[in-house]
Each structure stands twice: as structure tokens, then as C-alpha cells.
Amino acid sequence: MPTGLVFFPAFDWAITPTHPEREERLLYTRDQLFEEGIMDLPELIEYKPRLALKKDIARAHFCVPDIETQITDAHLYAAGGALVLADALMNKEIDNGFALVRPPGHHSMRVVHGNRGFCNIHNEAIMIEYLRKKYGLQRIAIVDTDVHHGDGTQDIYYHDPDVLFISYHQDGRTLYPGSGFCNELGGPAAFGMNINIPLQPYTTDEGIHYLLDNLVLPILEDFKPDLIINSAGQDNHYTDPLANMRFTARGYAKLNEKLAPDLAVLEGGYAIESALPYVNTGIILAMAGLDYSWVREPDYKEENFKETKENMDYIKELADYLWRVWKEREQLAEQRYERKEKFEEVNRHIYYDTDGIREQQHETIRICDQCPGYQIIRSRGMYSTGKVRVIEAVAIHHRACKTCQEEARGYYEQRKREREGLDVVYLQDKPGDRYYQCSADGEIEILD
């Protein structure tokens, strides 16, 4: 079967005219792919994106004050492009698929007050929730190869024991968004299901592949997911203007060959001339099982991409440490979370770089012996205009037990009646696949 490709470069959409996330971003990639004649190969089949539905978005996000405010058609086509490939994969039309779409999504969290890290809605999370609902998939693994920490993915799946998230990224002390450390391992119900691999600046193919071979692939083998997804950011590239890594097009292609993701979705990558045309060609060829050894950047010289001994020592140590954490995650969870309590509470602060929004979150996590439970998020968004919006959202896990489901729905019903101080109240009822939001205008169910 062929490899599916959705190419949606959104040539008529930009955040602002000179923003890295602008019309021009995939222009040279288009030129390279079209000139290669890749779409004519029998090993590839091109699909046209469709519009994602609002319900698809509501499975992954609480948009403040509503979905319409947070998105444009470009977002719906980008997310819809991923859904088209998800369907093609499940209908056995394709072996695997790559959604080469923009805008990206992996910095979008559950609560969306605005744009963070160029993202409004999370294309992969929307796709995963669709796959779980429509096709009943259980265990999913996401490997994020963007240079930035996939903090949106981490946030959305932090309490989900069925979704394993592994993120490669440049150390949060040296790059946006400043998170993604080894101790962020998952909530009480999903401890160890969130693996962060912070890398030193200037890490090369060698280092990343060492971690792939000695950590990521063994974990995946152990976890045995139904589906592997690649958050295919391309800004680890040695020419990326927004980061400092030393990854090459061939390194990316080889990574895709070894990882063999069922679905890949483009994330960041802003070396639009020197990297993207080559990296995308390499990834597509690797996914289609074609020879990528002819793909190389104009200034590529193999000897320039060797790891220093110092960094290699760090990498080996990191791989050993994280492997131990993975193997011992159950014992470690018991030490980390005292499961005597019914609720765990977390306070945190989130910054939206693109839109200049500050968000304060108070999360209440229901700990249940029978199921992954539910969470209540109270979020206060402080906008650059001085405006403040406060919402409360209830998120029920797919496999929540009857008791938890009733508790969570009961809480939502109560908050609906006592909405004082809240702009919007949300219910994300995944077991029932129903999504509601209630504001001064009344309650609506989010459908199409």
C-alpha cells in the first residue's frame, strides 16, 4: 500500500506578514516536491484536506470563549488534513501517512486562550481523539521530534495512561517554551507516560540516533502501542534560525525509517530554504520506503556532524536514567503521589508568547483506584488588552468508571447553576462523546 500525503501549505494564510509562520514557509518545499515528481510515484498517494468539525476540536480543547474565536479556516483544514489521513489509514488505503500541513499545533494545550508558539489547536490531539472515538484505538504513542518541547501534547495527555508521549527537544533552559525536563513524568494516573528528552544545544544526528536506538525504540517496544504518531517538527535542523541543534535532512529521514510512524504531522521548522525542502523530501521518501541517500543539503559534509565526547557522555547518562525511570515507573509513581488522597491539586502559570496572554491554572485531579478519573481545570486568562476571562472545565477520561463519570457530570451541572465569577463552564464528556459549554448566553452542545 502507498504512503498517504496531505500537502496543505496554506499559501494564503499567515500569523502576520513577516512572522515565521507565514505564506512563504512551505513554498520551497512545494517547489522541491513538485520538481522531484514525488506525487507521481506509485508509492505515494495525495489526499485533499477537509474541514475538521467543531466537535473534533472539542474532543481535545476548551476554547475560550468559544471555538470560532480561536480558529480560522486554515486551522480547520490543517487539522482536517490529519483526519483525512487517519481515515485512509484505518480504511487500509495507505500504509502510513504524512500530513504536511500548517499552521502547526503542538504547543496548544487543553485550555486555549490564544496562540502559543504559533499554535492555536493541536492537530495530532484532534486526530488521536478522532481515532479513539471512531475506530476504538486504545494505546497510542506520540514521538515529538520538534526542537521545542511539545508542551501542548504533554498538557493534553498528562493524565492519560493510554497515551505515551516522548519529546525530543533542546533543553528548556535555552529555548522556548522553557519546559520539558526529565521530572515532568505524568499525573498520578499516568506516571511515566510522559518522557522528556532535553538535549544540549548543538546535538547532532549521532546523539539523537543514540537516544532513538537506546531509549525511544526500546520504550515503544515495551509499550506496544496500537499506533505511533510523529510530531514531525523540523527545527532540530542545523540551519534553523530559531534554535541551535545540528540535525540533518538525512538524520530526519533515517529517524523516520527507524521509528516507522503510522502517521506523521508537520510541526515547526523555520529554515524555509536551507532545511525544509530537503527534510520534507527525506521524510516522505523514508516513509514511502524509497531511497533517501541522495537527499542532502547543499553545504552538507558528514564530518561536520560528529558529537563531542562530553555531550555523548551526557546523552548516554540521560538514556540510562530515563530507561530506569521507564522500567520503574510504577514504584516511582507510588513514591511521588500518595494515593490515599482522593484529589491532587496543582497550580501553574502558562505564558502565550504569540498573543501575550498570561494564564493561571488551578487543576484538580481526581485520583481513582478503578479508572483514570477526571480533572477540573480552573483557568484565568489575562490578556494583553487588560481583559480577563475565567473559565472552569471538566474533562472526563474515555475509560472513567461510572462513579467518576457521575461525579464529574454532577460537578458540571452544579457549576452551570452557580456560574458566578466564571465566563464559561465546559464539559468534555469523552465516554459519552458529548461536549458542552455554558456561558451567560446559555448552554450549547458542540456538534458540527
Place this chain on the structure above:
Amino acid sequence: MLIGLDVGGTYTDAVLLDGQQVIKKVKTPTDNEHLLDTLVSALDPLLDAAQGESLERIVLSTTLITNLIATNRIEPAALVIIPGPGLNPYTYDYHVPDTFLLSGAIDYRGREIEPLDQQELKKCAEEINKKGLKKAAVVGKFSQRNKKHEETVATYLKEHIPDLCVLMGHQVTGRLNFPRRIHTTLLTLATQENYNSFYSEILKLLKKRGITAPLYILKADGGTLSFELSAAKPVETIFSGPAASTLGVLALTPEGETSVVVDIGGTTTDLALILSGRPLFASRGARVGDRLTQVRAFATSSAAVGGDSCLEVENGALKIMPYRKGPAYCLGGACPTPTDAMRVAGLTELGDQQKAIRAMEMLGEGLKLNPQETAELVLDKTTEKIIAEIEKMFLSWEQEPAYRIWELRQKKKVRPNNLVGIGAASPALLPLLGKKMGCNALIPPNAEVANAIGAALAKVNLRLTFHFDTERQFFFIEENGIQEKNREVKTLADAESFAMSRLIEEGKKLGIDVNDQPELVYSEVFNMVRGWRTGGRLIDVCVQFPTGILKQQEEGDH
């Protein structure tokens, strides 16, 4: 007066037109071994009918090139490619034993990223010389954006190999797609000589008859071009048959409507689409056998069923076979066919009624149906098969990828107003098809020579796609290989007016009517932002004198 000639695989149609009025029509079998004889036997009756009145032009649509390619009567050539980084160049098979790979690379902006290697080039020339090859195609990746490497190689080869005929990829087509550019260049190179000798034969033939009217050839994109100019790219004349029939339908149906052109032949039903009065084009270029090219052609499709399709019963189910065993049973053939079913159902007067009934009886035995019921079933199956193919065509048009939000947004589900039938079996079957699809079934007058009418009325067209790089102060035109420096064009508006005036200038050279309206097909600008500042612009502008047919009023003055 105008003459249109369509030399098809089986039949040759010819018409003499006064305006859009048919003065004389001829239909004669095609002799593929002696195309010129066929041409003469179709042309002479028309010349007699014209009675010395002045002929404005003669337009020819021919399968010559298609046949040359199909029968592999093409001359051997060397293929020299400069692939640069990317796809492994051996992924595609160009069927050329003497293929040479050179290092050197140009990128998507037309910048040289790796120089040519003189030693390699020298060796390549020696090899070609040793093998005694007389032709060479030189094609580089992104050569349409910088022809430097192709030209260096071509010049070197010509200097070192006496009498070598070299064709460069950028001269043939500038659309993005390196493998298709290679195929198109090879086919162009391989057919030029045969085409030229065919052309001079025809000129002799016309001269003998004292005809001075200009000779035009119909291209796959439905435009005409003077025969002389077409010799540079003969490959553009492949598949002019479907183009001729689509244009014929365009001439014979109301303006601006959406129609399906249905040509029901012996064992196939050929389909083409006219969307709101515009023929639909194949998105990336025509497929010639197993070669994907960049020849601009109408989108066509074919259902494996026609009037003579052999019908069989297998395990109690009716099957339409993709072959024929001679004509229909009612016309003395060997097996039951859809034509026999049409005869039994009273849709046609063709052939012998008793034989048709017998054919349906034979078929009906295995189906446990009487002849009438059998005929009905056959007609159902036949129309279903055609309708499925029509639906598929519309669907694949709807599913065509698009890369902009507005394009995705504007594409609506479209279904036809008309089914327009040409070809032998169409009059009988079309009303039934129309009824099932809920649209008008039209059999225009003179439908049997629609191809020749289409050829006669085809306009000269011209499409130019400009790509400006204001940072590199450079532009190229996809269709004709032009690459020039340019300092004036800075904005989208500059680019549009530059393109338009160039179009008019080039159009005049081709003899395009000055009253024809040039069109802006699309224009798009990308700001190149470097370091948060706009450094230059990449501008794409496509302008054209569109494909179409000469209008009544323009001819009415005569």
C-alpha cells in the same frame, strides 16, 4: 471558409465550414500505414465542394505522433541528466539505455549549489561519440529556473560531437516536475524528424492542389498552432482527437453550460468534461502510454464498454467483456452486444431485428429471461458502467488537491446540465443515459463529424506562466523556456502588466486575433522575509488567450 480534418485511429472526419455552417462532410476509414492517402481522400471532396472559394485555413488533428510513440518508431537518443540532490534518479525508468548522470546542481531558486564536473562531461561526450548516437536530451533538475548547466552541457556536446542534435529540457517545458520534463523532452526529440518529414509531405500535397491557405495543427490543449511553429514541439499534438471532439461539442452546445462529452465507440466510451463552458484539463499533464508527460491536455477518461462489446453470461450473471468479436450480432457478428439490445428495445433501426432477438435469446438462456427482459438488463448494465465512469471523473476533479484556502472553499459539487453524444452508438443510448442522470441528452446535428468541426473552429491559444524572482532580478516563462534578467518588475501589479503585454506581443506572432480578450488566469505573490524584513518577492502570473472556438459573429461578416 474553413476546413477541419481529424485523422482518428479508425476513421477520418473532414468538414468544410462556412462560418459554423457545414457545407460538406466526409467520413472515411483511416489507413494508418498511409496517412497521406487517407488525408487526400478526405480532403479532395471538400476542395471540390469549395469550388475555388477562398479558404481561410485548414486545421488538422492527427494521431500521427500518438502512433509513432505507440509503435515505438522513434529514434534512439542519449539522455544526459543533472539530477542534483533529492530523489534517487534511478527511481524512475526512462527506457533509455544510454543514460548519463552528471554531477552539478541548481536549487529551487535557480542558484547553482554544485558546479558541473568537466571531467565527467568530457567522458560523457566521448561515450556518446563512440556509440554513434545522433541525438541527445539534456535535462537538469530546476533547469527552468536556471538553464546554465543545461546550456554548458549542450554547447560542449555540440562542439565535440559533429552533427549531434541536442534538445534541452528547459526549451521544452518549464513546469515543475523533473521526471515529466525528461519524458517530454525525450518524446519531443524523438518525434521531431518524423514530424518534419510528414509536414513537408503535406505541404507538397497542398501545393500540388494549388492551396495557399495556412495549415494549422490542433494541439492536445485544444488550441491550434501553425504547422510550421508546431514542429518545434510535435509532442503537443498527441491526443488531439479528444480535444477535437470536446471543441466540437463546445461549438454545438449552448455557451457556459456544464456538459459531459460522451463518445460511445466499439468497445470503449470516451468521456471528457466541459465545466461551465470550459474544457477540463488533466492537472499535471498527459499520460502517454506508461510515460507521464507535461503536455497540457484535456482530462479524459474511458469506460470499457461500447456498442460492439462482447456480452457473456458467467455463473448466471451478465458480463460486459472489454473486447469485441466483430460487429454486433444483428449486423452479422459473432456474439450478442449492447447494439443488439438497443435494436430489441427499439432504440435503433440498425441491423436485423430477428438476429437481434436471437442474440438476446442466446444471452437470456443463462439468465432465465426473455429477450425483452434481457435487452433491458443489458441496457441497464451498459448505462450503469458509463455513469459510474462519469461520476468517477467528477469525483476525481473534486478531489484534486488544492493548496490555498480559497481554492478549497470555492470547489463545490458540480453535476452536468448536458450529456452530449458523439460517435456511432450515441444516438441510441444517450436518451437513456440522460434520463438516468437527470440531465439533457443532446445529439447535435453533424455529431458524427464533431471532431472535424472542433478542429475547424479551434482558436489559436496561448498560455504564458511567468515566475518572477525580484531579489534575483530574474524571470522565466514556463511554456517557452525564456529566462531573462529583469529589474523593472517589483510588485504584483508590475508583474501582471508585464506579463499581459508580453502575452499580446507573443500572441501577435502566432496570429491571434487582436479582438480576442487576454485573460489573467491567476497571480500570486510571496514576500521573501529575511530577518523580519521583506527582501524580495516571488511572483507567479499566468495569462492566456484561452482555448475555445471561433464564434459565429466573427465569421458572419464573410
